[in-house]
Amino acid sequence: MSKPFSIISYAIREADGIDKLIDFLDSLVKFEVSTRTDVVIALKESSEKFHKEVQQLVHQTQIPQIKIIFVPSGGYDIGTHHFIAINSNCEVLILMTASSKPNIKNWDALLLKKFEESQVGIVGSMYSKESIKTSYFEALDLILKSKLHIELKEKDKITAEIRGIKLKIRKISISEKILSKNLLTIARNLVIYAKRDTEPFNYVNFFPEFPNPHLRTTGIAIRRKLLIAIIDDIPTVKSDAFRYESGYQSITRRALSLGWRVLVLSADQNYFDFGDKDIKSTFRVPRVDSIVTDHESRSFHKLNLRMQKVLSKITHG
Known part of the structure; x- marks a missing residue:
């Protein structure tokens, strides 16, 4: 298979604020997007006024492959990604939340590279042991x-x-x-x-006890059909949404149980098989940032190094 056609699924609500979208679009301009990757900005619980603001911002970025859609309310971010999955025909989805943004050049190409191997189902940039x-x-x-x-x-x-x-x-x-x-x-x-x-x-x-290794569901690339197969129940409460990330029936665990390879893309651009003993945590690790960041990872890195070390030992490997 040649490099797969992919969609960046970016979920945002009006309540999230326009500034997060501005940061995301600025990062796409700065770090670029592969020509084989489309971008879908999924608006949820948003007014017509907010829609017009988003349209103006997208027009200003001059990235031709950006589309804006409205999605049903409810279901949290994972429900939005599922909606895009069942209404598109791409090979791979890259899941992003409102506060997510790429951190390096060629970020999407790095996430997609290993999908040329038929058994790879997921490549994630935020590996965590949190429970x-x-x-x-x-x-x-x-x-x-x-x-x-x-x-x-x-x-x-x-x-x-x-x-x-x-x-x-x-x-x-x-x-x-x-x-x-x-x-x-x-x-x-x-x-x-x-x-x-x-x-x-x-x-x-x-939810398993700590340590609970899994890939966070932001900055993660997953085969579209695999995501559809895994999300068999759209969450209605926040705890159910978290279960898809880190519960016993998480996306990571389900993909592995179905026989797919799950890879971790580390901050230094190395690929690890999930469970590799040499794997490096790529989320909330002092002085190490991941290829995709979000509000949690950026908040962590704003703390002083002493506090970073304390928190990384308490909730992360």
Whole structure:
């Protein structure tokens, strides 16, 4: 097979903000896109006004292969990618979230190169050992051990009970504002899981313990037909969306179980078979950035090196 025709599936909502799209388009201009790659900007939960703003920005970039489409609401990013997969005829999809952007030249060509081999099903640029089940609790443990000052308005107080543990989590006031923001996100996510059903969300059934090696579903190239085969249930709650990334039935695990090769493209442009003992983590590793970045990886690299080392040991290999 010659180099495959591919589509960059970029999902964005109006609530994500136009600045993220500007950053993404600027990065496409800076780092270029292969002539064999189309770009689909999928608008979800967006107004006509936002649509017109997007059209103007796309026109200014002068990248001819960009298309703009509206997609159904719901389903989170993975549902958007599935919608594009079933409504296109490309060989490979490159999945990107609103905050994703390439980090080097020839980035899409590097992701697509190995698809010339018939058994390769996925090539990902963000390898992680994180587990939702353990990393949130370990992050909370870090909060308590750090003895950081806690302040929060009463209306934002978050209380949840998960796995029999009562959690009272508040936004933390520290010099690293990025970390503070991430900790509040952790707290909110815990509540999402707790409210998923009448019973507390069961981490044991859906998420492995740390270490939990998997490819994050941003900056990942996957055969279109394989994605369609794997996504058999469009998620309706956030926890279900996370399951496709890092749960027992994740895209990584499903592809491997179906007999496909899954490759990791490291920051130094080497390819590793998934599970290779020499594989290097490419997400939240001090002083190492990945070929595709997103808000989480960029936030991590804005922290000082000491904090990077602490967080990389707590939730990542």
